[in-house]
Amino acid sequence: xxxxxxxxxxxxxxxxxxxxxxxxxxxxxxxxxxxxxxxxxxxxxxxxxxxxxxxxxxxxxxxxxxxxxxxxxxxxxxxxxxxxxxxxxxxxxxxxxxxxxxxxxxxxxxxxxxxxxxxxxxxxxxxxxxxxxxxxxxxxxxxxxxxxxxxxxxxxxxxxxxxxxxxxxxxxxxxxxxxxxxxxxxxxxxxxxxxxxxxxxxxxxxxxxxxxxxxxxxxxxxxxxxxxxxxxxxxxxxxxxxxxxxxxxxxxxxxxxxxxxxxxxxxxxxxxxxxxxxxxxxxxxxxxxxxxxxxxxxxxxxxxxxxxxxxxxxxxxxxxxxxxxxxxxxxxxxxxxxxxxxxxxxxxxxxxxxxxxxxxxxxxxxxxxxxxxxxxxxxxxxxxxxxxxxxxxxxxxxxxxxxxxxxxxxxxxxxxxxxxxxxxxxxxxxxxxxxxxxxxxxxxxxxxxxxxxxxxxxxxxxxxx
Numbered sequence: 027x028x029x030x031x032x033x034x035x036x037x038x039x040x041x042x043x044x045x046x047x048x049x050x051x052x053x054x055x056x057x058x059x060x061x062x063x064x065x066x067x068x069x070x071x072x073x074x075x076x077x078x079x080x081x082x083x084x085x086x087x088x089x090x091x092x093x094x095x096x097x098x099x100x101x102x103x104x105x106x107x108x109x110x111x112x113x114x115x116x117x118x119x120x121x122x123x124x125x126x127x128x129x130x131x132x133x134x135x136x137x138x139x140x141x142x143x144x145x146x147x148x149x150x151x152x153x154x155x156x157x158x159x160x161x162x163x164x165x166x167x168x169x170x171x172x173x174x175x176x177x178x179x180x181x182x183x184x185x186x187x188x189x190x191x192x193x194x195x196x197x198x199x200x201x202x203x204x205x206x207x208x209x210x211x212x213x214x215x216x217x218x219x220x221x222x223x224x225x226x227x228x229x230x231x232x233x234x235x236x237x238x239x240x241x242x243x244x245x246x247x248x249x250x251x252x253x254x255x256x257x258x259x260x261x262x263x264x265x266x267x268x269x270x271x272x273x274x275x276x277x278x279x280x281x282x283x284x285x286x287x288x289x290x291x292x293x294x295x296x297x298x299x300x301x302x303x304x305x306x307x308x309x310x311x312x313x314x315x316x317x318x319x320x321x322x323x324x325x326x327x328x329x330x331x332x333x334x335x336x337x338x339x340x341x342x343x344x345x346x347x348x349x350x351x352x353x354x355x356x357x358x359x360x361x362x363x364x365x366x367x368x369x370x371x372x373x374x375x376x377x378x379x380x381x382x383x384x385x386x387x388x389x390x391x392x393x394x395x396x397x398x399x400x401x402x403x404x405x406x407x408x409x410x411x412x413x414x415x416x417x418x419x420x421x422x423x424x425x426x427x428x429x430x431x432x433x434x435x436x437x438x439x440x441x442x443x444x445x446x447x448x449x450x451x452x453x454x455x456x457x458x459x460x461x462x463x464x465x466x467x468x469x470x471x472x473x474x475x476x477x478x479x480x481x482x483x484x485x486x487x488x489x490x491x
Contacts, residue, residue, distance in 0.1 A: 050103045052352050053110045057096045059145035060110050063138060063221060065089050066241035068129055074232050077128050085129050088122040110142070111135045132233050134225035136255040136343040141221040143354070145242065147264055148216050150358045151209055157365035158206045158271070159485060162199050164372040166478050169195040173471045176453050177292065177382040178391050187394055188386040188453040189466040191377065196474050198278050203481065205271040212267060216260045219244035223254035226342035256342040258332065258350050265329040265353065268361050269322075275364050276322040279315040282371065286312050291381045296374035299367065314371060318364045325360055328353030386453035390418050392428060395456045396447065403442045413440050 065086055072082035092114060095101050107113045112135075119126035169192035179189035219242060222228070222235035228251045235247045248254035285292035295312055303309035335349045386392075393414050400410035417439055421427055429451045436443035449455055461467035464474070 048105045049109045049348050049351065050105060050107065050113055052355060053139070053142075054101075054103055054113075055351075055355055056110050056139075056142040056146055057101065057114070058093070059142040059149075060114055060138070061089055061093045061096065062145060062242065063141045063238075064114070064129060066238045067133055067221065069241060070234055070237045071128075071131060073237060074234055076131055076231050076233070081125050081128055084122050084125055085118070088118045088126060089129075091121055092117055109135070109139075111138050132222070132224070132229040132231035134223075134255070136225050137220045137223040140223075140255055140257070141219060141242070143261065143351070144216055144218065144220065144244070147260065147354070147358075148213065148243075150362075151213060151216060151264060154358070154361055154365065155206055155209050157362055157369070158202050158209070159482060161365050161369045161372065162202050162206075162478070163482060164369045165195050165199045165202070166475060166482065168372055168375075168377075169193075169199070169471070170475050172377055172379070173468050173475070174454075175377065175379045175382060176386045176457060178385050178389060179466070185385070185389040185391045187391050187466075188457050190457055190468060190471050191379075191382060192475070193466040193471045195372075196471065196478065198274065199478055201274040202271075203478075205267065205274060206485075208267045208270070209264075212260070212263045214245070215263060217243075217245045218260075219247045220254035220257070221247075223248060223251035226252050226255055252342045256339070256347075258336055258347065261350055261354050262329070262332055262336070265325070265332060265357055268357050269326050269329050271361060272318075272322040272325045272364065275368060276319045278368070279319040282315045282375075283312045283319070286310075286315075290385075292378055292385075294376040294378065295371060296376075298374065299371045314367050318367065321360050321364060325357050328357050383453070387429070388427065390421070390428060392451045392453060392456050393418055395450045395459075396428065399447060399450050400440060400442060405440070405442065 068077070068082050068085045068089070071077045072079050077085075092101065101113075101117065103110075103113045104116075107116055115126065115130060118129060171192075172195070173190055173192040175191040176188050177191045177194065178185040179187045179194070219235065219239035221238045221242070222233050239245075239247050248257070282293065282295065284290055286295050295310075295315070297310075299312070299314040300310050301313040303311065331353050332350055335346050339346055396414040396417065397407060397410040400413060401407045405413075417428065417431065417436070420435065421431060424431075429448060433443070433445060433447075436447060457466055458468050461470055464470065
C-alpha cells in the first residue's frame with residue numbers, strides 16, 4: 027500500500043517496522059474527534075476561498091458517511107496507514123475521489139492530532155466531572171443518614187476521638203470538591219484550538235483559525251504555532267488531577283477495606299461490589315475497593331510516563347509524542363470506572379451503627395474530653411493532659427475504661443472532678459459538644475451537609491459544559 031507521504035521515499039519499511047511505528051491500534055479512539063475537526067477545517071477552507079464550495083460539499087458528504095460508519099463500528103483500519111488521520115483520509119478518497127486529497131490543505135497531522143486530543147479531553151473531562159458529582163451525591167446522602175452515628179476517629183490508625191460517621195464521609199465530599207474544581211479549572215487550557223498551526227510554522231494559505239475554533243466550540247486559539255503542536259501540558263494537567271483524584275479514592279478504598287473486615291465490622295459492602303474465594307466458602311472480599319486502590323498506581327504511572335517522554339524534547343513535534351495517547355485513554359477509562367464503582371459502593375453499603383458506637387465505648391478516645399473539662403476549670407491544658415494521662419494508665423492497669431472509674435479515683439487525681447464527668451465522657455456528648463466551625467458536632471455536620479447540597483444544586487443548574 028502506497029504511503030500518503032511516500033513521494034520522497036524509494037524503499038518501504040518492513041511490516042514489523044510499520045507495526046512498531048503505527049498508532050492506529052489506539053488512536054482510532056479519536057475517530058469522531060478527527061472527523062469533527064476535518065469537517066470544521068474543510069468548512070473554513072471553503073469560506074476562505076482556498077477550495078470551492080462544491081469541493082467542500084463533496085468532501086463534507088464523504089466525512090459524514092465516515093462519521094455514520096464510525097458510529098456503527100463499520101470502519102476497518104490498516105496498520106500500513108499508520109494512524110487515524112491517514113486511515114480516514116484514504117477512506118475519504120475512496121468515497122469522493124481525488125478531491126479528498128484537498129482536505130489536508132493548510133493542515134498537518136501535527137496540529138490535527140493535537141486538535142483531536144483537545145476535543146477528546148474536553149468531552150471526557152466533562153463526563154468525569156459528572157461522575158465526581160454522582161459520587162459526591164452518594165456520599166452526601168449517606169452522610170445525611172448518619173449524622174448522629176458514632177464511630178471512633180483515628181490518627182496513626184489508633185483510636186483518637188469519637189466522631190460522627192457522617193462527618194467522616196463528608197471529609198471525602200470536600201476532597202472530591204477540590205478534585206472537581208481542579209478539573210473545571212483545567213478546561214480553560216483544554217478548550218483551546220491548535221488547528222491551523224500546521225506542522226510547526228503556520229501556513230501560507232489565508233486560513234481563518236478563529237472560524238475553525240468557533241465551529242469546534244473552542245474558547246480561543248494557541249497564540250504560537252510551535253507551542254500549539256508541541257504542547258501536552260493540558261494532558262499532563264489532566265493526568266496530575268486524575269492522580270490526586272485517584273489518591274483520594276484509594277484512601278477511601280483503604281477505609282472501606284478496613285471497615286468491612288472482621289476486626290472492624292463497621293460496614294458491609296453490597297454483594298454487587300464484592301467477590302468470594304475459590305477455596306474458602308466463607309469469604310466476602312472487597313475486591314472492587316482493592317482494585318481501585320491498585321489502579322491508583324497505574325494512573326500515577328501514566329503521569330510519570332508522559333512527564334518523562336516530554337522532559338527532553340526540543341520544539342516542535344517529535345515522534346516521541348505519539349506516547350501521549352495510551353496513558354491518557356487508560357486514565358480516562360480508569361478514573362471514570364472507579365468513580366462509577368464507588369458511587370455504587372457508597373449507595374449500597376450497610377452501616378453497622380451499633381458496632382461503630384460500641385467501638386467508641388471500649389477505648390480511651392474520650393480522654394481529650396477530660397483534659398478539656400479540667401481546662402474549662404482554669405487548669406493549664408498541659409497539666410490537665412498529664413493528669414488524664416495518669417488516669418488512662420490507671421485504667422490500663424485495672425483493665426477498665428475511663429467511664430468505669432469511680433468518682434473517688436477522679437477526686438484523687440484532682441479535686442475539680444465532679445459527677446458531671448460521666449456525662450462529659452459519654453461519646454455522644456463528646457461528639458455533640460465539638461461545635462467549632464468544621465467540627466464533628468451534629469449541628470456542624472448538618473450545616474456542612476446543607477452547604478454541600480447548595481454547591482451540588484448550583485453545579486447542576488450551571489452545567490460546566
